[in-house]
Amino acid sequence: MKAEIISVGSSLLKGLVENKNAAFIARELTSVGINVTQAVMIDNSKEKLLETIEKAEQQADVLVFTGGLGPDDDDIVKTTLSEHLDKPLVLDDDTQNRIITYHKNSDLIMPKNNQLQALTLLDSIPLVNVTGLALGMFYQSDTHTYILLPGPTDELKPMFTEKAWPLIIEHLLNGQVVSTKLVRLFGLTMAQAQRNLGDILVSDDTTFIEIFPAGLEIEVQITARGLDADEVHQLIAKAESEIEKSVAPYIIGYGDQNLPNIVRKLLKEKELKITGAESLTGGAFLSELSSLFEAGLFFDGGMVTYDESIKKEVLGVDEEVIETHGVVSAECAFEMAEKALEAFGADLAVSLTGAAGPSSLEGEIPGTVWIGVAVKEKSTFAKKFHFGYKRNQNREYSVWSAFNLIRQVLLDEEIESIIYKEKVKKDE
Amino acid sequence: MKAEIISVGSSLLKGLVENKNAAFIARELTSVGINVTQAVMIDNSKEKLLETIEKAEQQADVLVFTGGLGPDDDDIVKTTLSEHLDKPLVLDDDTQNRIITYHKNSDLIMPKNNQLQALTLLDSIPLVNVTGLALGMFYQSDTHTYILLPGPTDELKPMFTEKAWPLIIEHLLNGQVVSTKLVRLFGLTMAQAQRNLGDILVSDDTTFIEIFPAGLEIEVQITARGLDADEVHQLIAKAESEIEKSVAPYIIGYGDQNLPNIVRKLLKEKELKITGAESLTGGAFLSELSSLFEAGLFFDGGMVTYDESIKKEVLGVDEEVIETHGVVSAECAFEMAEKALEAFGADLAVSLTGAAGPSSLEGEIPGTVWIGVAVKEKSTFAKKFHFGYKRNQNREYSVWSAFNLIRQVLLDEEIESIIYKEKVKKDE
Numbered sequence: 001m002k003a004e005i006i007s008v009g010s011s012l013l014k015g016l017v018e019n020k021n022a023a024f025i026a027r028e029l030t031s032v033g034i035n036v037t038q039a040v041m042i043d044n045s046k047e048k049l050l051e052t053i054e055k056a057e058q059q060a061d062v063l064v065f066t067g068g069l070g071p072d073d074d075d076i077v078k079t080t081l082s083e084h085l086d087k088p089l090v091l092d093d094d095t096q097n098r099i100i101t102y103h104k105n106s107d108l109i110m111p112k113n114n115q116l117q118a119l120t121l122l123d124s125i126p127l128v129n130v131t132g133l134a135l136g137m138f139y140q141s142d143t144h145t146y147i148l149l150p151g152p153t154d155e156l157k158p159m160f161t162e163k164a165w166p167l168i169i170e171h172l173l174n175g176q177v178v179s180t181k182l183v184r185l186f187g188l189t190m191a192q193a194q195r196n197l198g199d200i201l202v203s204d205d206t207t208f209i210e211i212f213p214a215g216l217e218i219e220v221q222i223t224a225r226g227l228d229a230d231e232v233h234q235l236i237a238k239a240e241s242e243i244e245k246s247v248a249p250y251i252i253g254y255g256d257q258n259l260p261n262i263v264r265k266l267l268k269e270k271e272l273k274i275t276g277a278e279s280l281t282g283g284a285f286l287s288e289l290s291s292l293f294e295a296g297l298f299f300d301g302g303m304v305t306y307d308e309s310i311k312k313e314v315l316g317v318d319e320e321v322i323e324t325h326g327v328v329s330a331e332c333a334f335e336m337a338e339k340a341l342e343a344f345g346a347d348l349a350v351s352l353t354g355a356a357g358p359s360s361l362e363g364e365i366p367g368t369v370w371i372g373v374a375v376k377e378k379s380t381f382a383k384k385f386h387f388g389y390k391r392n393q394n395r396e397y398s399v400w401s402a403f404n405l406i407r408q409v410l411l412d413e414e415i416e417s418i419i420y421k422e423k424v425k426k427d428e
Numbered sequence: 429m430k431a432e433i434i435s436v437g438s439s440l441l442k443g444l445v446e447n448k449n450a451a452f453i454a455r456e457l458t459s460v461g462i463n464v465t466q467a468v469m470i471d472n473s474k475e476k477l478l479e480t481i482e483k484a485e486q487q488a489d490v491l492v493f494t495g496g497l498g499p500d501d502d503d504i505v506k507t508t509l510s511e512h513l514d515k516p517l518v519l520d521d522d523t524q525n526r527i528i529t530y531h532k533n534s535d536l537i538m539p540k541n542n543q544l545q546a547l548t549l550l551d552s553i554p555l556v557n558v559t560g561l562a563l564g565m566f567y568q569s570d571t572h573t574y575i576l577l578p579g580p581t582d583e584l585k586p587m588f589t590e591k592a593w594p595l596i597i598e599h600l601l602n603g604q605v606v607s608t609k610l611v612r613l614f615g616l617t618m619a620q621a622q623r624n625l626g627d628i629l630v631s632d633d634t635t636f637i638e639i640f641p642a643g644l645e646i647e648v649q650i651t652a653r654g655l656d657a658d659e660v661h662q663l664i665a666k667a668e669s670e671i672e673k674s675v676a677p678y679i680i681g682y683g684d685q686n687l688p689n690i691v692r693k694l695l696k697e698k699e700l701k702i703t704g705a706e707s708l709t710g711g712a713f714l715s716e717l718s719s720l721f722e723a724g725l726f727f728d729g730g731m732v733t734y735d736e737s738i739k740k741e742v743l744g745v746d747e748e749v750i751e752t753h754g755v756v757s758a759e760c761a762f763e764m765a766e767k768a769l770e771a772f773g774a775d776l777a778v779s780l781t782g783a784a785g786p787s788s789l790e791g792e793i794p795g796t797v798w799i800g801v802a803v804k805e806k807s808t809f810a811k812k813f814h815f816g817y818k819r820n821q822n823r824e825y826s827v828w829s830a831f832n833l834i835r836q837v838l839l840d841e842e843i844e845s846i847i848y849k850e851k852v853k854k855d856e
Contacts, residue, residue, distance in 0.1 A: 013464045015455025016640060018448050022469065027443025036441045037476075041450065041467040048465075212444055282718020283711035286732045290710020291820055301738035303731050304714045310729035314771055343742055392719055 001172065003029050004060040005039035006052055008068035008077055009151055012041045020153050021066045025160065031208050031223040032168070032178055034062060044074035053084055057144055062172065067151030069134035071111035077148060078119050078137070085141060089119040092126045095135045102133060127163040131155045138167045145172060176225045179232045183220040183243050185250040186259060186404055193218050196246045200239070207235050209243070216400045217258055220247075252407060259403040260288050266410040267298035267348075274406065275344035276302040277315055277336040279327065280356035280369065285399045301344050305336065315339045326362040327353050333372030333382040334421045341374045348409070349374045350402045351382075357391045366391070369398045373405055380421040429600065431457050432488040433467040434480055436496035436505055437579055440469045448581050449494045453588065459636050459651040460596070460606055462490060472502035481512055485572055490600065495579030497562035499539035505576060506547050506565070513569060517547040520554045523563045530561060555591040559583050566595045573600060604653045607660045611648040611671050613678040614687060614832055621646050624674045628667070635663050637671070644828045645686055648675075680835060687831040688716050694838040695726035695776075702834065703772035704730040705743055705764040707755065708784035708797065713827045729772050733764065743767045754790040756782050761800030761810040762849045769802045776837070777802045778830045779810075785819040794819070797826045801833055808849040 005022050012019055022039040029036055037060060042048050049068075056063050068077035082089045095118040103110040117134040120126040127136030127148075132155035137148040147164055149156045169178050185193060193211050194201070197220070201209055208223040220243055224235035244251065253262045267274060276285045286302040289295060305311040308327055312319050317335040325331040336351035350373055357366025367387040374380040385401055387394040408415045433450050440447055450467040457464055465488060470476050477496075484491050496505035510517045523546040531538040545562040548554040555564030555576075560583035565576040575592055577584045597606050613621060621639050622629070625648070629637055636651040648671055652663035672679065681690045695702060704713045714730040717723060733739040736755055740747050745763040753759040764779035778801055785794025795815035802808040813829055815822040836843045 012451070013454055013467065014458045014638065015451040015453070015464075016638075018446060018451040019467075020446050023440070023443040023446040025443070026441055030442045036443075037471060039441065039447075039469040043465060210442065210444070278711075281715070282723065282727070283706075283714030283730070283732065284719070286711030287709070287715045288711075290732065290734055291712070291823065295710065296735065299710070300735035301732045301742065302711070304711065304718065304729045306718055307724065307728035310772060314729065344738060395719065 001034045001062065002037050002060040003034050003062035003064060004037060004056040005064045005066065006049075006056060007039070007041045007066045007151075008044055008049060009041070010043050010074070012067075013043055021149070021151070021156050024153070024157060025064055025066070025149075027210075027212065027221075028160065028165070029062075029064075029168075031180065031210070031221060032173060032225060033203075033205065033208065034168075034172065044068060044076055046076050046080050049076060049080045050084055053081070060144075062145045062147065064147045064149065066149050066156060069117065069136065069148060069150050071114045071116050071134075073113065075113075075116055078116065078121070081139075081146060081148070082121060085121070085139075085146075087121050087123070087139075090122050091115060092118050092120050092135050095126070095128070095133070099133050125167060127159050129155055130158050130162065136163065138164060138171075140171060173225060176227065177229050177232045178223065178225050179229075179236060180221060180223045181236050181240065182255055183222070183240065183251060184214075184253045184255075184258070185218040185220060185247055186216065186252045186400065187250045188218070188247070190218060193220075193247065193250075197243065198246070200242050200246060207239050209239055215258065216396060217252070218250075252404060259400055259407065260292055263403050263406050263410065264292045264294075264298070266407065268294070270410065272347040272410075273298055273300060273345070274348045274350070275300065275340050275346035276350040276352070276402075277311075277340035278302070278304050278351070279306055279311070279336070279353040281352045281395045281398050281402075282306050284395055285350060285352060285402050288399055288403070300346065303340060303343070311336065315343070328355055328362050328364045328368055328370060329353075330370055330372070330382040330384070330419050333370040334374070334380050337372035337374035337382075338380055341376060347376045348406065350406060352398050352402060354385075354394075354398065356394050367394050369394065369401075371398065371402050371405055373409060375409060381415075381418045382421075383415065383418045429462045429490065430465045430488040431462050431490035431492060432465060432484040433492045433494065434477075434484060435467070435469045435494045435579075436472055436477060437469075438471050438502070440495075441471055447494075449577070449579070449584050452581070452585060453492055453494070453577075455638075455640065455649075456588065456593070457490075457492075457596075459608065459638070459649060460601060460653060461631075461633065461636065462596075462600065472496060472504055474504050474508050477504060477508045478512055481509070488572075490573045490575065492575045492577065494577050494584060497545065497564065497576060497578050499542045499544050499562075501541065503544055506544065506549070509567075509574060509576070510549060513549070513567075513574075515549050515551070515567075518550050519543065520546050520548050520563050523554070523556070523561070527561050553595060555587050557583055558586050558590065564591065566592060566599075568599060601653060604655065605657050605660045606651065606653050607657075607664060608649060608651045609664050609668065610683055611650070611668065611679060612642075612681045612683075612686070613646040613648065613675055614644065614680045614828065615678045616646070616675070618646060621648070621675065621678075625671065626674070628670050628674060635667050637667055643686065644824060645680070646678075680832060687828055687835065688720055691831050691834050691838065692720045692722075692726070694835065696722070698838065700775040700838075701726050701728060701773070702776045702778070703728065703768050703774035704778040704780070704830070705739075705768035706730070706732050706779070707734055707739070707764070707781040709780045709823045709826050709830075710734050712823055713778060713780060713830050716827055716831070728774065731768060731771070739764065743771070756790050756792045756796055756798060758798055758800070758810040758812070758847050761798040762802070762808050765800035765802035765810075766808055769804060775804045776834065778834060780826050780830060782813075782822075782826065784822050795822050797822065797829075799826065799830050799833055801837060803837060809843075809846045810849075811843065811846045 026036045124139035139146045212219045222239045226232040283304045311317040337349040341349035354369030355361035369385045372382040387397045454464045552567035567574045650667045654660040711732045739745040765777040769777035782797030783789035797813045800810040815825045
């Protein structure tokens with residue numbers, strides 16, 4: 001089955017907004033074997049839209065439209081499609097009532113053509129817009145399927161996932177059972193993941209496995225189709241076990257929760273508080289922590305000790321440690337984490353110190369970073385990383401690596417290549 | 429003049445990457461009156477590409493290609509275009525040498541078809557890739573212009589700006605003088621900017637004015653075309669003065685430097701050091717500061733005092749102040765800024781305290797934020813803001829508003845609705 005995505009809007013062609021919708025829809029459709037053969041962005045011109053629809057009908061079975069559902073004169077998708085299919089538009093009363101109520105409550109002037117937003121093709125299935133006003137639509141002719149979605153991404157995504165997706169499965173996949181699972185990876189590049197997973201990424205009729213970058217993490221997406229839940233469950237389990245064989249050391253979790261959210265959940269469950277003392281990352285770790293939902297449950301505060309003087313005079317790192325070992329050292333990382341643990345009364349403390357770049361620091365090449373962890377009444381350790389030469393990239397990798405270390409500590413996982421404070425002391 | 433953008437790559441149609449290139453190119457071309465009438469994403473299929481080229485030639489004068497210039501078998505743009513135009517490909521020696529050297533130095537295996545990356549059409553102008561390997565191309569037939577750019581955005585952007593842009597001006601705009609100026613705004617929404625600027629945004633043949641969102645800021649882009657530099661200079665000055673009349677209170681600067689970078693420049697010039705004590709923003713302000721180029725020149729460190737206990741016990745905010753006025757207060761903001769100024773030995777300190785949301789704090793609705801500023805040996809003041817109900821959006825607005833306050837302080841601008849510490853004391 002083939003699909004084409006048609007995005008309508010002059011703002012796209014003037015470069016005012018990026019077309020994030022096409023990538024989102026393409027990923028979802030591809031995962032169930034519907035191949036997107038073309039995605040096109042066009043202006044709000046009726047003539048152009050008609051021409052694009054006619055062409056798309058020759059090449060694809062499913063036409064997905066984004067944008068052009070609003071109340072303005074140039075929101076022409078519904079009227080053009082109605083004309084093209086010779087099918088009248090009818091008013092969806094629920095949506096019309098919602099639109100009237102919305103404008104009443106918000107003191108906004110209701111656009112003259114607001115009815116446009118509440119129209120849907122006769123015999124179509126209207127798609128309710130839970131985060132906006134314009135109604136979407138799912139319509140099947142004898143030959144083609146037409147899915148109309150709104151332009152704003154925060155309206156399009158929930159409408160697609162909650163309203164359109166079940167209809168796609170029911171009508172286009174003959175009601176097969178479809179299920180998706182994400183395996184999350186951290187610590188390798190897309191190219192490495194591609195190599196490690198190799199043959200697993202070849203998809204067949206029943207199982208689709210593809211990898212997607214998700215910030216610094218990688219999502220391995222497994223989608224399975226089958227006649228019943230059992231079959232699908234088994235297909236996913238099989239794929240999962242193959243993935244685990246290939247990339248076990250890099251798996252950080254399952255589902256759509258990223259590393260900070262995984263750590264958040266563990267901290268909340270264990271009722272632990274965390275703090276941090278940051279040098280090269282300058283607050284990025286603390287900022288990420290505090291942005292999490294219910295941050296107050298596990299976070300009280302922390303310190304940014306960018307300059308050496310602040311490490312010593314405000315945080316209280318032993319001057320001798322810095323003089324002997326420098327700030328890019330396990331010893332400095334130990335001290336920073338322990339002093340932060342104490343000052344902020346936490347159960348866990350992270351420290352980040354290193355050479356962010358672009359220049360070297362204490363003879364260490366840019367990208368050399370020590371991350372320290374102090375666990376209250378347990379242990380203090382540090383791990384050395386080499387990231388790269390790009391300053392802001394180093395900062396990001398450092399923050400994510402810190403979250404990963406904390407995740408491993410909270411799960412009692414064995415962590416490779418770490419140096420314990422006690423060990424160093426004994427060796428001295 | 430009309431242009432069409434053709435993006436080639438299966439990763440686009442599988443949703444692995446978003447097509448950021450189209451928006452970038454569309455913005456640039458639109459600014460000089462070249463209308464982008466369509467942007468299309470297609471697979472790496474030769475047949476499909478040929479069909480797309482033929483169709484585009486019927487509708488547009490300029491065809492801009494992105495992607496498909498790499499060394500793989502499916503990188504078909506150059507060979508397909510060569511076949512279509514019946515024009516042979518020739519090897520660009522400089523690029524070929526760069527490719528060989530690159531692979532030698534990096535120990536990477538050179539792809540078999542690496543030559544593909546160094547090919548260009550006979551009689552074309554090659555576009556050097558300064559951040560990657562694949563050569564771009566600018567070619568004019570009797571009827572059309574073909575611009576070939578690489579897929580990775582960090583290769584495409586510099587190639588477009590540095591190499592393709594001068595050729596576009598020379599060959600497509602008859603060597604007119606083209607100049608662009610950005611006026612940066614902060615503190616109003618896109619809809620407000622649109623309203624305030626109103627008629628100014630109507631473009632004519634010589635001047636193009638459009639607004640673009642740039643994070644929380646807005647860029648008003650003026651592009652003028654004319655026969656000589658003087659004429660263009662005058663056109664830009666005229667547009668600028670109209671813009672200034674309409675949105676003067678919101679102008680934060682000119683050019684591509686955002687608020688943190690504007691503050692960075694001012695701090696560096698004045699040789700001042702800055703610090704911060706953050707509550708609801710939890711390190712986001714400090715993180716932004718420390719991410720700036722040469723941050724060590726003006727930043728030593730700061731503190732995240734998320735919980736009340738940390739404000740009192742670690743930062744040293746007077747307990748009585750918090751008991752009397754609460755943490756969402758001017759008085760708490762004064763104290764936090766002054767204590768941070770002292771502890772971190774800075775010339776300027778910012779404090780951020782408020783109700784991030786989703787819940788209210790001390791009876792203040794989510795989005796109520798006090799930002800304090802302490803200037804060494806000068807004054808301490810605070811300003812109250814109401815942002816909104818979305819937690820992470822509040823944090824972003826708070827950070828940007830703090831940078832704006834600091835900008836105003838550093839420029840000795842008058843700041844509306846601020847409360848000075850002395851004034852409060854006298855009134856008590």
